[in-house]
Amino acid sequence: MKKSGIIIGIIVVFVIALAFTLDFNRNKVIDWTETYNEKSNKPYGTSVLYKELPKLFKGHKMRTVYHTPSNYLYANSEDGYGDHVAYGSYLIIGNSDYLEYDDVMELLRFTSNGNTLFISDYNLPEKFLDTLNIEIDAFKNTDSIAHLKFNYRGLEERHTQIDKSLKSYYFSTYNGDNYKSLGHHSNDRSFSNFLEVPFEDGFIYLHLEPKAFTNYNLLKDQHYTYVEGVLSYLPNDNLYFDSFTKYYDSYYGDVQEKSDLSWFLEQASFRWAWYTALILTLLFVVFNARRRQRVINIIKPLENTTVGFVKTISNLYFETQDHKNLIDKKIIYFLEKIRTDYHMDTSTLNDEFISTLALKSGKKYETVKKLINFINWLRTKNEFFEDNLIKLNKHIEDFYSK
Structure with missing residues (x-):
């Protein structure tokens, strides 16, 4: 164990020396692109x-x-x-x-x-x-x-x-x-x-x-x-x-091409600290691969696979940022519930439909009008943002809560 410790020490010293050498010789390139981005600290950001x-x-x-x-x-x-x-x-x-x-x-x-x-x-x-x-x-x-x-x-x-x-x-x-x-x-x-x-x-x-x-x-x-x-x-x-x-x-652009770790890797100090940590972790695994005692089996309780499934689907939509798909599904499910609960035809969402839905549901006319008009407005759009999805969800929640 003493010999392995000496080897680890030599490797760590070598990595640190290499990091300082590369950082010293590193040419820092300034990006002069005129982005006018309010979140950018580059010369031509704002x-x-x-x-x-x-x-x-x-x-x-x-x-x-x-x-x-x-x-x-x-x-x-x-x-x-x-x-x-x-x-x-x-x-x-x-x-x-x-x-x-x-x-x-x-x-x-x-x-x-x-x-x-x-x-x-x-x-x-x-x-x-x-x-x-x-x-x-x-x-x-x-x-x-x-x-x-x-x-x-x-x-x-x-x-x-x-x-x-x-x-x-x-x-x-x-x-x-x-x-x-x-x-x-x-x-x-x-x-x-x-x-x-x-x-x-x-x-x-x-x-x-x-x-x-x-x-x-x-x-x-x-x-x-x-x-x-x-x-x-x-x-x-x-x-x-x-x-x-x-x-x-x-x-x-950047969010799809770079990970959250990319900014840290662009900083020399953080980058080499990260690499050093990875190397030390790898060395620890290599020199301590042999277990010192028999493995004690851990019996895990049964997981709620329903919750896991919901989390998996939620993470999928969150990662893909497919706002249009989510908006279409929320509109489809809402109209299906209207057909089921109030036995109404949802093929034409006009003023007559709004008045009938308000009477049958007992909801305020203004609340129903805002929701249906917003759905009609969304159907005319080809590009959607997260803000559109949030507002649609708010209108639907207002309908069920009032």
């Missing part, structure tokens, strides 16, 4: 901005939107099925190219009702540009540095510059009543990059340098004061932070 926004808009609700504007704003409108009516400021930092026609129209409707839309990106969807009569152009930066300045007095000390910027984008055309240029590039005010656009009862703020809001620039010198100056134009109101593309990329 985690710093995301953490500071509640302080800048203190006393108001901040919500992170993981759905497209067409779905989220419609659901949280006066005629929708959301948990509130959306009002305040809607922020989109980078990656705005995912916006489709329905998203643009819903954002314009949201703004026309007296709310505020803020978009910072190099370019904007064609529908936005056509509707607002705006054109965007660009020029190459000297030494890859973009100089950002405000147009009005009182903000001179908040001017900033963005390095690693090959091009600067500006509004080459913005013909509209009461359009106001709030900022520009370099010393030439004709290269406007920050625009205020009145739109019916609300305002649209368009900004063409999203890198100003990233971790790298916010933590560099006093560059954060520029972002404070930009956001000072927004009203002190509720805030909606767009995270649809960032959530989509991380949820359907």
Whole structure:
């Protein structure tokens, strides 16, 4: 046993020495991808901005939107099925190219009702540009540095510059009543990059340098004061932070490709601690494989296989994230129970069906209406999220509890 202990000690020393050697020679590569992800600490993530926004808009609700504007704003409108009516400021930092026609129209409707839309990106969807009569152009930066300045007095000390910027984008055309240029590039005010656009009862703020809001620039010198100056134009109101593309990329990309252990394995100290623990465990098994006494059989009580089966099926659905399958099954089982308990035809879920079900079940008409309308709405969708499943389950529980 003494000899085996010496061998284990030698192996441990060798592994630790190897870990230090590899870590010392390891080249750390910085990821400069412009993700604008609010959960990313990489240079061009927006985690710093995301953490500071509640302080800048203190006393108001901040919500992170993981759905497209067409779905989220419609659901949280006066005629929708959301948990509130959306009002305040809607922020989109980078990656705005995912916006489709329905998203643009819903954002314009949201703004026309007296709310505020803020978009910072190099370019904007064609529908936005056509509707607002705006054109965007660009020029190459000297030494890859973009100089950002405000147009009005009182903000001179908040001017900033963005390095690693090959091009600067500006509004080459913005013909509209009461359009106001709030900022520009370099010393030439004709290269406007920050625009205020009145739109019916609300305002649209368009900004063409999203890198100003990233971790790298916010933590560099006093560059954060520029972002404070930009956001000072927004009203002190509720805030909606767009995270649809960032959530989509991380949820359907990284989560499927990497395990929960991947982050630890990317850190040299944690990685070698993990490897050392595995090696020591393997050595312990090898040198202690021979048992010192006869095995004592353990008689296990009979397991409740029903509970195990339910857990297995639940874990299967949880791992696959097949929200559509679960939503379809919940709707099928609910309608089957309606047919069984109240002897009703569920092929057509219209107003007459809602009234009849409310009378037969003794439930409130509004409760039944919300549930059936939400089921009809779900049947029109092709893509589902966890939030849809939670809301469907809540409506069904409300039906049985009231």
